Amino acid sequence: MKTVLEARHIDKYFRKPVLFHVLKDITFEVKQGEFVSIMGKSGCGKSTLLYILSTMDTDYEGQLLLNGELVTSQADDKLSYLRNKYIGFVFQFHYLLSEFSVLENVMLPAKKLGEKSFEAIEHDAMQKLKVLEIDHLAKKRASRISGGEKQRVAIARALINNPAIIMGDEPTGNLDSYNSDNVFNIFKQLCEQEVLTLLVVTHDLDFAERTDRIINMSDGRIL
Amino acid sequence: MIRWKVILNIAKTHLLTKFKQTSTAALGVTFGIGAYITLVCFMTGLNKMLDDLILNQTPHIHIYSEIEPSKEQPVDLLNEFENSLKVVHSIRPKQIQRKIHNALPIIDMLNQDDKVKGAIPQLNTQIFYIAGTIELGGNLTGINPVEESRLFNFHNYVIEGTPEALYRDDDGILLGKGIAENMSLKVGDRVQISTIEGQVFPLKIVGFFQSGIADIDNIQSYANLNTVQRIMGEPANYITDINVKLYDMTEAIGMSKDIERLFDLKAIDVETANAQFETGTQIRNLITYAVSVTLLIVAGFGIYNILNMLIYEKMNDIAILKATGFSGRDVQMIFMSQALIIGAVGGLLGLFLGLGLANLIDSLPFETEALPTIKTYPVNFNPMFFLIGITFAMVSTFIAGYLPSRRAKKIDPVQIIRGQ
Numbered sequence: 001m002k003t004v005l006e007a008r009h010i011d012k013y014f015r016k017p018v019l020f021h022v023l024k025d026i027t028f029e030v031k032q033g034e035f036v037s038i039m040g041k042s043g044c045g046k047s048t049l050l051y052i053l054s055t056m057d058t059d060y061e062g063q064l065l066l067n068g069e070l071v072t073s074q075a076d077d078k079l080s081y082l083r084n085k086y087i088g089f090v091f092q093f094h095y096l097l098s099e100f101s102v103l104e105n106v107m108l109p110a111k112k113l114g115e116k117s118f119e120a121i122e123h124d125a126m127q128k129l130k131v132l133e134i135d136h137l138a139k140k141r142a143s144r145i146s147g148g149e150k151q152r153v154a155i156a157r158a159l160i161n162n163p164a165i166i167m168g169d170e171p172t173g174n175l176d177s178y179n180s181d182n183v184f185n186i187f188k189q190l191c192e193q194e195v196l197t198l199l200v201v202t203h204d205l206d207f208a209e210r211t212d213r214i215i216n217m218s219d220g221r222i223l
Numbered sequence: 224m225i226r227w228k229v230i231l232n233i234a235k236t237h238l239l240t241k242f243k244q245t246s247t248a249a250l251g252v253t254f255g256i257g258a259y260i261t262l263v264c265f266m267t268g269l270n271k272m273l274d275d276l277i278l279n280q281t282p283h284i285h286i287y288s289e290i291e292p293s294k295e296q297p298v299d300l301l302n303e304f305e306n307s308l309k310v311v312h313s314i315r316p317k318q319i320q321r322k323i324h325n326a327l328p329i330i331d332m333l334n335q336d337d338k339v340k341g342a343i344p345q346l347n348t349q350i351f352y353i354a355g356t357i358e359l360g361g362n363l364t365g366i367n368p369v370e371e372s373r374l375f376n377f378h379n380y381v382i383e384g385t386p387e388a389l390y391r392d393d394d395g396i397l398l399g400k401g402i403a404e405n406m407s408l409k410v411g412d413r414v415q416i417s418t419i420e421g422q423v424f425p426l427k428i429v430g431f432f433q434s435g436i437a438d439i440d441n442i443q444s445y446a447n448l449n450t451v452q453r454i455m456g457e458p459a460n461y462i463t464d465i466n467v468k469l470y471d472m473t474e475a476i477g478m479s480k481d482i483e484r485l486f487d488l489k490a491i492d493v494e495t496a497n498a499q500f501e502t503g504t505q506i507r508n509l510i511t512y513a514v515s516v517t518l519l520i521v522a523g524f525g526i527y528n529i530l531n532m533l534i535y536e537k538m539n540d541i542a543i544l545k546a547t548g549f550s551g552r553d554v555q556m557i558f559m560s561q562a563l564i565i566g567a568v569g570g571l572l573g574l575f576l577g578l579g580l581a582n583l584i585d586s587l588p589f590e591t592e593a594l595p596t597i598k599t600y601p602v603n604f605n606p607m608f609f610l611i612g613i614t615f616a617m618v619s620t621f622i623a624g625y626l627p628s629r630r631a632k633k634i635d636p637v638q639i640i641r642g643q
Contacts, residue, residue, distance in 0.1 A: 056637050076550060095542070099237070114229075
């Protein structure tokens with residue numbers, strides 16, 4: 001299996017308010033089709049790691065490879081492009097653009113990528129919404145739907161550009177057990193049926209135990 | 224790599240959902256630009272009217288022979304005192320003729336010059352108007368009424384009768400409105416005038432004129448040049464003033480210097496004679512621009528504030544846009560285009576507002592004795608002002624939008640997302 005994401009000896013320091021060594025020599029890889037969860041106590045640096053892996057945080061030492069390509073110290077515009085094309089995001093809080101319709105929210109990253117016509121993107125977006133069983137919400141304003149629905153819309157948005165990897169920062173952290181199960185099942189299904197790679201930071205032991213692999217972190221190190 | 228369609232769509236959505244704030248910001252620009260257009264159209268209209276008033280009736284060069292002391296006194300010619308301080312008391316003006324020597328050849332020469340639109344003679348003299356036993360002092364000027372009309376818009380000031388009627392009547396006189404009222408005279412009446420030497424001539428009133436300046440209207444009258452020459456008992460070459468109109472007013476200074484040197488006469492150019500009008504024009508322009516710029520700066524701060532607020536409210540949106548692959552530049556462009564849309568819409572509305580207000584002013588009646596040809600407030604619709612207005616709107620909104628949008632560009636999405 002191909003390696004999608006690889007971290008080599010990543011170190012990260014917080015400089016304010018005092019110098020603090022957050023991540024210590026993190027090295028691991030994620031293969032295509034894997035469903036990986038990162039677990040650890042609050043403050044162990046797991047979210048910090050995720051944002052470095054997501055290319056949004058560029059202030060670190062070490063090397064990060066996405067699809068075998070070195071990402072470290074690329075220009076901002078290039079990183080934006082890589083995020084747009086290869087990485088899908090699901091956050092703990094929904095993070096939809098509240099003034100846009102559900103459909104527009106899902107379409108936005110694809111419009112930015114600009115590889116397809118708007119009609120094709122709309123068709124794709126409807127397809128993703130159908131897979132997640134929320135196609136009936138397409139025309140609703142993003143601020144008018146429930147929390148569980150919002151999270152599913154966010155997943156649809158993460159999927160729109162058919163990314164190489166989906167990253168989640170506590171994607172079920174804000175949901176009740178029913179919706180939480182629902183989201184897990186969607187992830188599992190995507191992973192198995194569409195050979196999607198998933199990397200999820202979570203507190204939820206139940207959630208983590210059902211994934212293919214758990215990376216345990218403590219005090220900035222992988223155990 | 225910027226997808227303008229997507230960027231503009233996001234900008235549009237932001238603006239429309241915050242319609243109240245957007246329209247407040249745009250209205251600020253509208254009022255700024257509207258006020259600028261109104262002010263500048265009105266002020267320059269006023270300036271142009273005042274300039275025209277002066278320039279249309281004032282000769283570009285006025286040539287006359289001035290009674291003044293000699294510049295060189297006999298003592299200056301003595302070599303013995305060459306390097307000494309010389310003080311001469313009680314200098315008297317030199318005895319010279321009032322008339323311009325060789326006036327007709329000078330006029331011919333000036334009229335042949337390519338730069339000269341026309342040079343015409345005048346004869347100024349002091350007379351008395353006789354009403355029964357009362358003698359009123361006054362001025363009589365001999366002119367060529369048709370040429371005066373052509374070059375100096377004389378007809379604009381003739382309120383009864385016409386310059387042509389004066390031209391046709393060798394015994395005709397155009398009386399100042401003030402004298403006519405003082406002496407209760409009508410057109411068609413006869414008025415007796417007396418020269419300083421005491422000879423009395425009856426003249427027929429063919430019309431009245433009004434310059435708007437009471438001091439002039441109370442003493443001044445016009446008759447044909449040859450009539451005045453006849454009254455004074457002088458030949459046809461007796462001329463006291465030559466008025467020159469040029470095609471290009473700016474050449475007046477140079478030409479007046481040449482004429483003074485060439486003919487040993489006094490030649491005053493229009494800019495020297497009316498320096499105070501130039502100053503007035505400049506100050507009015509200064510006020511116009513100071514007020515407009517102030518208004519636009521206030522409007523600019525409005526836009527700056529509203530964009531800052533919008534960016535603060537949209538922190539989450541900015542973070543999510545960046546997380547899903549929009550670059551800092553994309554985000555900056557979203558907010559820049561919002562500022563520019565506000566500027567363009569507000570600016571265009573401002574142009575229409577200004578046009579409307581200027582039209583309103585243009586239609587207001589403005590009647591004054593001083594300006595017989597003006598019926599409404601003067602307004603100058605110069606397309607250049609509209610171009611400047613919209614440019615200024617765009618530039619000021621660009622500056623007002625640039626700083627907040629740069630802040631949006633620099634927002635670190637990780638901080639926002641983790642901060643929740």
